[in-house]
Amino acid sequence: MKVGVSPDTFPPRSHEAKRISVVDAAASVFCREGYAGANIDLIAAEAGVSRQTVYNHHGDKEKLFMAIVRDLTERCNAGIFATIATFPDQPADLEADLVAFAVRMNRNCICNRDGRFLRKLIQAEGERYPELFAEWREQGPGRTWSALAARFARLAYAGHLSIDDPDVAARQFLALVNAELQTTFMLGGIPTEEEVLRSATNGVRTFLAAFGRKKAAAARQAALAHA
Amino acid sequence: MKVGVSPDTFPPRSHEAKRISVVDAAASVFCREGYAGANIDLIAAEAGVSRQTVYNHHGDKEKLFMAIVRDLTERCNAGIFATIATFPDQPADLEADLVAFAVRMNRNCICNRDGRFLRKLIQAEGERYPELFAEWREQGPGRTWSALAARFARLAYAGHLSIDDPDVAARQFLALVNAELQTTFMLGGIPTEEEVLRSATNGVRTFLAAFGRKKAAAARQAALAHA
DNA sequence: ACAAATTTAGACAGGCTTGTCCAATTCGTC
DNA sequence: GACGAATTGGACAAGCCTGTCTAAATTTGT
Structure with a gap:
């Protein structure tokens, strides 16, 4: 303008x-x-x-609130896409690269000021302003998870992973690398660098045990067949 | 009195x-x-x-608020421990039994009225009443995760799973079976029975691919050695 | 049916918050 | 240095909320 x-x-x-x-x-x-x-x-x-x-x-108080949410949404999405752009498409050390990526994701998008604020505002006021946060929902999680899923699909296609549903894998990746930070997030706290690293390490290790190429593929097929 | x-x-x-x-x-x-x-x-x-x-x-308004939180905390913890008591210690079909357990956990503890309310109050007001929610933190996640970890440890000892750190496995189990419900939770919504089942199914499948006994153990050891 | 306790509706003061208005002042620019 | 726009501090009305009080109505146990 x-x-x-x-x-x-x-x-x-x-x-x-x-x-x-x-x-x-x-x-x-x-x-x-x-x-x-x-x-x-x-x-x-x-x-x-x-x-x-x-x-x-x-x-107006309400207009001010709207402006804040729009601002935070925009900045957070930009940060998330910038970080997804650093996804290890050609990993040298898959585990180390994914851990580093998970740590970046946490530090730059989820634990930083904007991320924590937006999350809390959505949780607290999301039901009161449906149209405002519907926008976030579509632009944020929707597009983010798709983008991340595409990266994982590429990694699988290149033979580094064995994935059936990239969308599910992407969501589970994020869930795993944040698994040990839930309580801290719940209370609005900021996890230490060490906590972030440990959660990411444990999460990536389990993720690779499930989706890694080597022998897990066989186990995974067995589990599917068994079901 | x-x-x-x-x-x-x-x-x-x-x-x-x-x-x-x-x-x-x-x-x-x-x-x-x-x-x-x-x-x-x-x-x-x-x-x-x-x-x-x-x-x-x-x-008093503040006393009323305190009473609410104490009430919800107590009821939620009771529900969680009652549900953990239904953990499949001697599974007939490990995958099916874990999925059913995860669904119970979600329905009875996380998605029900008390669970949703307590979660939102903790997120919104947790920082304002540290002593009140410190109690929740110790009684809730702390004891819950330990109890669940003990069950997984027993399952591993009985030869059904291959787990290094039961505490990590328990947290990751919960993270995985809720992985696809995060967005709904964030906005205060209630997932449908079908969404809960799908998230649990996908989560348990990945969990077993990572911690299952059959061949995943080898892959897991390989991943560890590789790191 | 009676007596005690509880509940109710309404009024009330005190305090706080929003949003507006205005005169005085400061700031950026030419 | 001077002009115009932005900022400031304060006063202000209107509304809302908490917490208290009272007298009347209701419920409870015996």
Whole structure:
């Protein structure tokens, strides 16, 4: 929208800076206090601006909330796709590469500020704003899991894995590498680097035991036949 | 406190009935609206009592909230341990029995009213009441996972599974059988019976591919040696 | 049927929050 | 240095919510 001869300078500099400041503070307060408990005065104070400035920029408590969610959704999706782009398509050491990928995924998308905030807002207010979070649902998990599934399918096609349903495998991969962080996530905490690494290591090990090419394939076929 | 010759009849009947009614309504409203957004008038109306009765029984909004959380925690833990007691220690058909167990676990503990409510309250207000939820953390996930790990260890000892670390296996089991329900949980929804069954089936299949006795053991050892 | 306890509806004060308005001040730009 | 736009602090009305109080109505046990 901002079309001008000299880009990025037309709107006054600190105007946009304050807007960002307000958005950041609002995300933090909405997360901490919930929608009803979030207090515009507190947001303004935390952003270092006056209450009137908050209203000037975003008009309304509800509009402000919507802006926050859209902002977080956009940034999180961008981060997730950027990280999926680093998927090890041609792994040197499959286990080590997948562990590293899982750690990146956690650090850059799930444990970082935006990820934690968006998750909490969705959990807390998702039912109240269906249309807002339906957008997230389609753009986020839907596209993300497909993209990840495509990478796993390619890895299987190249002979590194033995996978029947790449979509299922992708979801299970994410579930496994986060298996030991659930309690921490539940309480809104931030796992340590070591916890993230251990959960990813254990998760990838089990994932490869199930989907690895070597001998697991036989066991997997046996299990399927047995069912 | 209620010491009497004829137990359970000393306090008037509908007194306790109203108390339960208030607790149920409060759980629902706290969940839906968040702590700050929960409105005592609405709780009273939803419970079919007057506002004053709510105050007579629980004294305070915060005390009421505490009572709700304690109540839910207690009931959920009881349900979880009751369900763990149905773990297939001597499986006829390991895959089918584990799938059935996973479905029971989901239906009776995670997807039911108490489970969904407690999860949402912990996520939303956990940081605000650390001592309250610390109790849950120790009594809930801590003891639950240990108990489940013990069952898996017994299954491995009996030769049905090949497990190195039962605690890790137990957490991964739960993560796998819930892998496809994450998005639904996140938005507070209730998965259909079919979704629960499919997620459990896929999860158990992968779990057995990784920890099953037949040939996966060899693959697992290979993966370990390779790391 | 009686007496005690509980419940109810409504009014009420006190406090907090949202959103608006306005005059004074500061900031960025020419 | 001067102009215009943005920001500030504060006051303000309106509404909502909590928690208390009261008198009337209802329920309970005997």
